[in-house]
Amino acid sequence: MSNIQSPESIVQRQDYLDQLESEAIYIMREVAGQFERPALLFSGGKDSITLVRLAQKAFAPGKIPFPLVHIDTGHNFPEATQYRDWLANEVGAKLIVRQVEDTIKAKGLKEQTGKNATRNWLQTFTLLDTIEEFEFDACIGGARRDEEKARAKERIFSFRDEFGQWDPKRQRPELWNLFNGKISKGENVRCFPISNWTELDVWSYIEREKIPLPSIYFSHQREMILRDGNLLANADFIFKDENDVIVTKTVRFRTVGDMTCTAAVESDADTIEKVVNEIKATRISERGETRIDDQQTEAAMEDRKKGGYF
């Protein structure tokens, strides 16, 4: 049996991306095995796109055994929504879309107005309603611990009470790879398979796996609003005043959230290789560079998560 290699050499052949992939797939399968009605929260961003690839692999040759759920703020990049529809069709997954606009109307929610108004916080209402509507007991999300300091403290299986709230001080201890998914009716668990991945890991994995991405992740010309040093994509629904300057720039987006709160970086990187090289060289963090919503207070994310956010 000379064609069989020693176990040590196989282990050695598994590099860190293989190890991360194997761990994430293990977590995906735990979700499918432990819960009755899981869902994958899909945003159209690179992290949730990576999750979809991992889910495909976890259940191959079968199909992904849970739906993709998108909470649509109505402020998404059109490229991201088009990609979402294409991907769901491509992988043969069920797609559920719920509109924040509908929640605003049905519940009479008050929207932020004026400059830097965002529906970011309002997404939570639609998300919690959607969880209730479909009785999801587990929601898989693409959050990573390197993203933000509150996320660095969150469990891989993160318990939410019947109000969808995260209590950072009463988290369940999480030992070895034994994930405790026991809950009572009405409660749910948010599951984060790529908790241990960094931004660079995600990009490197996308490069290795040749995963197609929405075009906004690559360099393109776009009409932008220059505001407080940030470049925002121009759209009708974004409130502008006399201090805002409209410029045409060659940009790409490092993260993809709402158009109202996602800033672009000026870049000529038009291939995945070039993007990975730029990420390796950058001296500014992902959220610091591109997320206006997180620049507001030191504990912005912690507060949103306590309220039931992703």
Add this chain to the structure above:
Amino acid sequence: MDILRFITAGSVDDGKSTLIGRLLYDTKSILADQMEAVERASKTRGDGEIDLALLTDGLRSEREQGITIDVAYKYFQTPNRKFISIDAPGHIQYTRNMVTGASNADLAIILIDARQGVVEQTRRHSLIASLLGIPHIVVAVNKMDLVGYSEDAFLQIAQEYKKLADKLGIKDLKIIPVSALAGDNIVDKSEAMPWYTGETMLHFLENVNVLNDLNLTDARMAVQYVLRPQTEELHDYRGYAGRIQSGVFKKGDSITVLPSEQTSKIAKIEVYGEEVEEATAPQSVTILLETDVDISRGDLISGAGNQPILSQDVEATICWMDDRKELKVGNKYTLQHGTSLVRCSVKGIEYRIDVNNYEHLEDIESLKLNDIAKVTLRTAKPLAYDSYLKNRANGAAILIDETSHVTVGACMVEA
């Protein structure tokens, strides 16, 4: 490139967060805006110095109180390795958190304040590291700048620690004199300590061999999920999805399914839909068998001939983690081991371990938060387990409260 997961253990004032901050800073893993945020926060608090500990303290109450409450994860990499640093508070009331952090660590850094030497908490941290079976221990004798970088001071502490390590049976031990605050021997060799000719902290972390820590002898895989696509072309497909916990599986291998003790042979191993000849821990795979066997989630596939223990009576070292209820003899819990959930009851508490002097205390009636003890459990169904110290993956279990569903105990099973 591979991954090293390490935990740092130290108390509030040992400079643990500063050490991690230093590793991040000196490997240029802190980005400009994160550094600015730390500078801003340091200024707000008004102590002048930039406080690298603020890089790891994530929650509002932690920053307010200047302490680490929960387990925090930080990531950095060098060309050789990706590092996952697990930062857990070291105070006695947080033993639970250190146990949690230690459960996934390949290596532990134990901090000792050079002015104080081996103290109670050093003993506690070392005991936890050894109970949790962490293969490599690095002792960072920190704050060397405050003892004048004295070689004598270092040697004295090193000698004392070695005695302790012998007692605990710690195999791979490294002791390094450092100053996390000044950066001595963390990433760069210290000019202030020419008498130390050994490796720096980062050099050691980059080169320690973790490949040999994997158990490649005992073939075990807990079944997570049964894949049955039931499509036209995959009509008879039945794949058992799981992550190999230990050992190697090859096509054609004879296997035994536990607890049912049915036997079969491996027809095919697939990694995400593609066939491979063999696979090893910690790969996630799908195994297809030659014969129809009744297998579901919770079952364990083991190599035939080298099987785990199958028993309803389990002896385990337990760390009790519930701050609301005590563990008492006769109590019932759900035990999660691998992918199986089984009811169990506590038959007895053999002894409690004094975490500071390692004495065994007998006649114990109940266990409180952070207590570590030897207990005997009786499970409702036979459990297929290995001894934790021989096979971490198949010797670990958690106890779950039957009504609150909270994880209340960490068990290291003995054979």
